[in-house]
Amino acid sequence: MSNDSFRALVVEEDGNGRSVVLREVRVAELPPGEVLVRVAYSTLNYKDGLAVTGKGKILRTNPMAPGIDFAGTVVESASPAYHPGDKVVLTGWGVGERHWGGFSQMNRVKAEWLIPLPPGLSLQQAMAIGTAGFTAMLCVQALERHGLALTEREVVVTGAAGGVGSVAVALLARAGYQVVASTGRPAEADYLRGLGATAVIDRTFFTNPGRPLESERWAAAIDTVGGPTLAGIFRSVAYHGVVAACGNAGGAEFTAPVFPFILRGVRLIGVESVLVPPDERRAAWARIARDLPGELIDRMTEVIPLAAVPAYSETITNAQVRGRIVVDVNA
Numbered sequence: 001m002s003n004d005s006f007r008a009l010v011v012e013e014d015g016n017g018r019s020v021v022l023r024e025v026r027v028a029e030l031p032p033g034e035v036l037v038r039v040a041y042s043t044l045n046y047k048d049g050l051a052v053t054g055k056g057k058i059l060r061t062n063p064m065a066p067g068i069d070f071a072g073t074v075v076e077s078a079s080p081a082y083h084p085g086d087k088v089v090l091t092g093w094g095v096g097e098r099h100w101g102g103f104s105q106m107n108r109v110k111a112e113w114l115i116p117l118p119p120g121l122s123l124q125q126a127m128a129i130g131t132a133g134f135t136a137m138l139c140v141q142a143l144e145r146h147g148l149a150l151t152e153r154e155v156v157v158t159g160a161a162g163g164v165g166s167v168a169v170a171l172l173a174r175a176g177y178q179v180v181a182s183t184g185r186p187a188e189a190d191y192l193r194g195l196g197a198t199a200v201i202d203r204t205f206f207t208n209p210g211r212p213l214e215s216e217r218w219a220a221a222i223d224t225v226g227g228p229t230l231a232g233i234f235r236s237v238a239y240h241g242v243v244a245a246c247g248n249a250g251g252a253e254f255t256a257p258v259f260p261f262i263l264r265g266v267r268l269i270g271v272e273s274v275l276v277p278p279d280e281r282r283a284a285w286a287r288i289a290r291d292l293p294g295e296l297i298d299r300m301t302e303v304i305p306l307a308a309v310p311a312y313s314e315t316i317t318n319a320q321v322r323g324r325i326v327v328d329v330n331a
């Protein structure tokens with residue numbers, strides 16, 4: 001990296017097709033914005049996997065560096081909110097979709113999209129949490145806002161061995177809930193128990209045929225999978241229980257009987273992480289930094305170089321990544 005150029009993973013589409021290449025980019029090519037950031041780490045989220053492989057229509061600009069989040073150090077700032085040397089974190093706001101993303105050694109963004117690195121976290125740990133972990137915390141907060149309190153009943157997390165799922169299991173367990181991890185990978189049972197799950201169930205529990213109402217089991221659920229899995233969860237949610245839905249790794253549509261809603265008062269809450277207002281962002285990050293020990297964050301994290309992103313993008317879209325993948329953009 002020189003003063004006026006840096007390396008980025010760039011997706012380009014032209015008349016000859018689509019290419020994903022590591023190449024030099026000039027600082028002058030970055031989009032306008034108030035704050036220039038030297039990126040230290042990004043992460044690989046499911047959405048990034050779709051963007052890099054082209055399996056989903058995520059990228060809205062061409063050419064484009066994917067990467068929906070990053071953490072780094074301010075180099076220049078036209079905003080009074082940030083100064084050179086400040087450590088910052090960004091998730092969402094369309095970065096890595098409509099705006100130049102985090103798979104890049106430099107980026108230039110709006111000041112209001114950034115938050116200061118939460119005290120107690122390193123840049124690498126902030127990205128180990130990343131969009132996935134931030135979303136997991138938003139789900140926990142949504143459940144609590146809609147009545148979840150400490151209870152003997154279990155809380156289930158689907159897609160538990162994935163990024164959002166892993167952090168959700170750890171956050172719920174640290175908060176004192178009985179967490180059941182639902183996974184399609186029985187080999188990850190010890191990993192999930194290590195994050196705090198009290199039980200591990202096979203994901204087919206939710207997709208096997210069943211009655212519209214089964215006996216009450218879940219006080220609440222965090223669903224990262226969608227589709228038939230989400231539909232199956234409602235059968236066993238207890239009276240006045242609540243389900244936070246944030247993902248579609250297993251399907252974008254679901255059809256479910258209305259009985260859990262009209263006979264048990266079950267609630268379904270949607271969670272999105274892209275346009276969360278700044279105050280809520282800071283509050284969620286502060287709680288993550290307070291509640292999640294660094295040792296637990298490190299346990300669910302693998303660090304890869306920028307050049308490995310295309311291969312890992314295949315892996316994550318095939319549901320074979322465990323926990324969180326941090327991208328060291330300078331490695």
Ligand SMILES: NC(=O)c1ccc[n+]([C@@H]2O[C@H](COP(=O)([O-])OP(=O)(O)OC[C@H]3O[C@@H](n4cnc5c(N)ncnc54)[C@H](OP(=O)(O)O)[C@@H]3O)[C@@H](O)[C@H]2O)c1
Binds near residue numbers: 131132251
């Ligand atoms: N709403 C938001 O703002 C927001 C933010 C972040 C992520 N998301 C969404 O949340 C989901 C999870 O993201 P992530 O980054 O955690 O992805 P991830 O690491 O790939 O985790 C997804 C997990 O879902 C499970 N899964 C995958 N395909 C499945 C299938 N066909 N049937 C059943 N289970 C399946 C797997 O868990 P097991 O192997 O344990 O079964 C997989 O590890 C994605 O849909 C993502 O787009 C939404």
